[in-house]
Amino acid sequence: MKKTVAVLVAMLLASAMFPVASMAGDAYPSKPITGVVPFGPGGSTDLLARTVEKFWTKYSKEPLVIVNKPGGGGVVGTEGVVRSKPDGYTLYFGYGSGHDVVMPSLQKMPYDPLKDLVPVARLSIHSVVIVTGANSQFHSIKDMVAWAKKEGKPITTAVSVKAGAVDLALTAFGKAAGIKIVTVPFSGGAEATTALAGGHLMIGGGHPCEIMTHIKAGRFRPLAVALPQRDPSLPDVPTLRELGFDVATWGSIKGVAAPVGTPKEVVAYLGGTLKKITEDPGFRKAMADMNMPVMYEGSADFGKFLKQATADYLALIRKLNITIN
Amino acid sequence: MGIFSGLINGFSIALTPVNLLFAFIGALLGTAVGVLPGLGPAATIALLLPATYAISSPVTAIILMAGIFYGSMYGGSTTSILLNLPGEAASVVTCIDGYKMAQKGRAGAALGIAAIGSFVAGTAGVLGLTLFAPKIAGFALSFGPPEMFSLALVGLLMAVTLSGASVIKGLIMLAMGLLLASVGLDPISGKTRFSFGVIELQSGFDFVTLAMGVFGLGEIFTGLESVMKTEIVTTKVGQVWPTVKDWVDSRMAILRGTLIGFFVGIIPGGGAVISSLVSYALEKKVSKHPEEFGQGAIEGVAGPESANNAASSSSFIPLLTLGIPGNASIAMIFAALLIKGVTPGPFLIQEHPEVFWGVIASMYIGNVMLLVLNLPMVGIWAQLLRVPFGILAPVIILFTAIGSYSIQGQAFDIYSLVGFGLFGYLLRKLKFEPGPLVLAFVLGPMIEGSMRRSLLMSGGSFLIFVTHPISMALIGLFAFLVLGQALVMFRKKPAVQT
Amino acid sequence: MNRTERISAAAVVVFGILVAAYSRHYLKLGFLISPDAGFLPFAVGVALAGLGALWFAASFRSEAVPESGKEGGGAGEADPADAPVPALSRLLPGILLVIAYAWLFERAGYLVSTVLFMVGWQKFVEREGWLKTSVIALLSAAAMYALFVHFLKVDLPTGTWFS
The missing domain is CATH 3.40.190.10 (Periplasmic binding protein-like II)
Incomplete structure (x- = not known):
């Protein structure tokens, strides 16, 4: 009896000590960073995040580890990031997707995508192309x-x-x-x-x-x-505006975010690392192969852009009178 | 490049020591992880996917992936037969007679015939892929919403044949399965159904959680009823190898299963599960002893297992020729290739012939390796049944719980697992067969979604289901089967009353 | 057949009606030519109620014809009078332990909850001695760690209580 209790206590202590041990010490980052993709493996956001993961170690001393947390159309995984510790070790990949900029205009959200997350950087925009x-x-x-x-x-x-x-x-x-x-x-x-x-x-x-x-x-x-400007990955295809229809949306935006409260210097470090990655020729080639245009924007610009995109989507939804009852 | 020279080229790539080694490692890893209860093929591939990132050569990476894929499929069959734990929809059918065989002490025979059937079907599937891939790729595209609806309808009918003695109970299970599938986001209206404000319910239930619950946990809870300590299946391992009679009995089932699996498996989104259902129903129909089905008929294992494996080979056709991933596992292989800078699709054979032919050659090798790896293992796996219940049962619970958790990373899924376990226990008490429930769960979104899509396309006209030739043929088959069954029952009825 | 079957059949009828009512009330049904979100659940609810009623009726019919018991396998043995009461002495702790495991999983972390679950199972379900219990519990926790965290790199919770 006594022995088991002692062992149990030891186990409890051991698992309690793990995070403490790794957190103590030098400057950020001092341990691997987790990048949460709130969609399943193999999707476009996952591919983008995995490509960043591949080039990350080239520019940062600690690796980036991508994990998939799908569910609720992206809400479950994103909420997980929102509720995590704002220490820069949990990031959200795919910030600006449908559940961030479209869904809040249609239904109640368990968090505010604009207020509860800090934009780190925009990586790409997946435009909407009309095909036949x-x-x-x-x-x-x-x-x-x-x-x-x-x-x-x-x-x-x-x-x-x-x-x-x-x-x-x-x-x-x-x-x-x-x-x-x-x-x-x-x-x-x-x-x-x-x-x-x-x-x-x-x-x-x-x-x-x-x-x-x-x-x-x-x-x-x-x-x-259906973008305001032509898509860099399809330079020969006209926009709807060019064709005389006043329709432009922001498609699906793909950026990186951290929970609100993440220290400024950590956000700056992450944004800087991502900027270096987006300038890497190897990364640009990998993105081109996947037909994802590289469209980097830093934290402040990306924040403004997202506010605008959300407002635009809200206006569009009002105009089209779309509801999910 | 011709097929022959292409293949030679492919084998010269796949047979290099490094690639051979990775094909072996892949098959071994896939089997080892796929055999863990709670981890189906899709989860196995997802977990092992990062291992391929470290490999620089795309050919080697994809050879590893293909090995993992095949291995995980076989590992999944092993848990289905030994422990009644289907890791994916297509293995549900294997469970029915495979598990019964294991309970009767014939686990070795079931595993052996599954290994041989998988090898024959897998190899025949790759051969078909080599010879006809570009010619039959178009077949995959010919299934639009009306065709999918009719196909799923036939699949649902086949699922009733698994329902055992009572048709009413079978139909109740179907209805329950359809209902469980409708929980969560409805993709067509965007409305969330039956979520009662619970955010975790918005994405609906996962197949693995449901199947592990009603099959695995339900079985364990039933086992806990006895005051005595029991074994989970049986300690009788019996003869490890299939007998000559087993082989003769299942020969034709393997052949028919292979053909069905190859063609139906090409259809994206549900081809594999429907092919295993069709194979089971067909074997039951042509059998001289249909009453043995559901009680441990070896054809009921051989046919669907072969269909399942031929389908896993032919599901590569739309991927390699059109760039269309037909199911979750293939989608992950697709992603692994994209990250390596290789885009699967019509240009693959021109842009990266070494990848195309290397993959095909390694699929032949992978199938041989799997057979070599698994036939000797049959005996060892069967020994698993000797592990005492007191250890095996909680370990299965731990695995399935962590497996369910790992899919979405939410503890909620462990609660769902327990709930489904209790539900499965209840079903056993009331003599319900859970097979039709989980199959209806898989087919439900196909039926509902493709019906509503078809009606959107036709502007509300039901004629769309009969003006499309493939759909009309399938609806005709459905009507024929239903009327035939009704006639049989009508003729039987007076006999029962006297 | 027995009373359990009849009660279950009635429960299916009630459940079907509830499902149909929910679908009608909270979801849009649409029409046959343009089915909306509630259409299939409503139809399934109605079907369940009907099937439940059929089952209920069938249980009376088979009572009138006692011979039918032999084709239904073991179903005939279960008479309301001598229906075997399931032994709860192992089942109940087993079920409670799994629920407790789900509850503890994110709070105490996978390691602690795995150890506690295995200890509980060996102790309350299998009634093993402490030595065997602790060996099995520690070994399985170590195996879980090696397999899922070390080898497969699954992101398992380390416990909110400790951070």
Whole structure:
């Protein structure tokens, strides 16, 4: 009896001491940093984070370890970061995704994505590209709008998920063009892309990193980009504004954040390290291979940008009168 | 480059000592981790994925991944047969007769036939992949929402055939499975269902948590009922190898399973699970002793296991030729390749022929390695059943709890696991078969989602399900099977009453 | 058949009605040509209520025909009078231990909770001696650490009580 109690006490002490032992000592970072991706492995955010992980040790003495905490459309993992200790050892990868900038306008959140997180840096923007199958009769947005108006028929559109960045952009486009766009939500970008590749829907929307293989294979034809400016990964594709439709969204933003209260010098260190990584030729090539444009912004600029993006999405949702009841 | 010269080239890459070693390590690691209760193939690959980052050559990395993939599939079959713990949807069918065989002291025969069936089907699948990949890749794309709906409907019907004696109880299980699947975010309306404000419920339940709960924990709780100390399955290990009769019995089942698995497995999103269901239903139908199914029929293991493994080979076709990942495990291999700077898809064979052919060659080698690795292990695995209940049961609980936790990193999933365990215990008390429940859970989102998507596409017209040829054929098959079954029951009924 | 079956069948009916009511009340049903979020759950709820009723009815019918007991395997043996009462002496502590494990997992960390769980299981479920209990508990905790944390690098909680 006594022996077991003694052993138990020893165990308790041992597990209590682990964090203490590693925290004592020199300047930040003194132990590996955890990067939380609130989505599953293999998704675009995961790929981005893993690529950063690969180059991280080149510029920092402690490694970055990426962990996936999917669930609740990203909310569960992000909330985990929000509730973690603001010591710079728990970061959130994917800041600016749908559940940060779109979801708060549609439903109650367990935290405030703008107030409870400190932006560290923006890494990339995944724009919304409107595409059609290669066998489609539509060769341009103009063709499509003319057809829809003449026939009076709806355009069936594959989108990754209801009320996500792609769905919003295409719904907004339908309204601006005065045609009926029926968005058909799938369970994620891969499913939507597969259905469109099979020619089961007329058009579709997606992020370049999801659809570029099909564009290069000639299975998809890109028609327009729903960004304010052209997407660096698709420089030949016009924006909707250029085509005369006043529709622009921010797509899905991919940045890094830390819990609010993280010391300024830690945020600066992290932002600086990420800046060096985004300038690394190896990193830029890896990103180009995955069709993710590198669009770095430091903490202050990124913070302003996110506020603007959130406000823009809120305005768009109000305008389109989208609700999730 | 022709197929032949390509293959030669591939083998010259895959047979280098380093790559051979990694193929072996992959198969070994995959089996070792996949055999842990609570870790299905998808979780196994996710956990071992970082190991590939350290390897600089993309060919070697993907060879390691393919080895892990195959190994984890086989490891999953082992836990299904020995401990009634399916790590993925396609193994649920294996559990039914495989576990019954283990309880009767024939674990060795079940494991042996699974290993041989997997080898035959896996190799035939790779052969099919080598010869026809580009020609049949289009088949994967021909399944849009209406086709998926009809396919899933047929799958659901097959799941009823697993329900044992009572059709009413089987249907109740189906309904429960569909209901559990609807918990969480509805992707089509964006509305969260049955979450009652609990944030962890927003993403719904995970398959592994549900399956480990109703199968594994349910079994353990039932075992705890007896005051006496019991063994979890049986201490009878019996003959380790399949007998000649076993082999003769399962020969055709393996062949049929391979064919079904290869073709149905190409279809992204659910091909593997449906192929194992179809194989089981078919074997039961053509069998001379259908009453043995569900009681430990070796064909009920051989057929679905072969289908499952042929499907895992053919699920590489859409990935390698179109760049479309068909399931969660393949999606992770996709990611591993992307990080290595290789984009799977139509250009893979031109841009990186060494990767394309190296992977295919290593799949042949991987299958051989798995057989060599696992046949001698059959005896050792079967000895696992000798571990006393007092140790095996809590260790299984610990593994499944940590396995469930690791999927999303939330303790909530351990509570779900316990809840499903109690539910599974209740089902055993009331003589319900949990198989249809977990299968309906997997097929539910396919049925509901593709039906609503089809109706969105057609503007509300149900004609979409019969104007699409593939969908019409499947609906026809469904109607034929239902009417046939109804006729049989109608003719039987008077006999029962007298 | 026995009373347990009939009570369970009634419970399925009630559960089905509750599901249907929830779906009608909190979710949009849509129409047959445009089903919304509540459509499938509503249909499943109605189906469950119907199936439960059928089950309930079937339990009476099989009582009238006692022979049916033999084809239903062991179902016929369970009569309300001599239904075997499950022995709770091991089941109850077993279930409570798993719940306690889930509760402790993030609070006390995986190591401490694993040790406590194994100690509890050996002591209250298997009634083993202290020596065997402590050996098994420590060995399994060490194995968990080696396997999941050291080898597989799973991010397991170290416990909020200690940080």
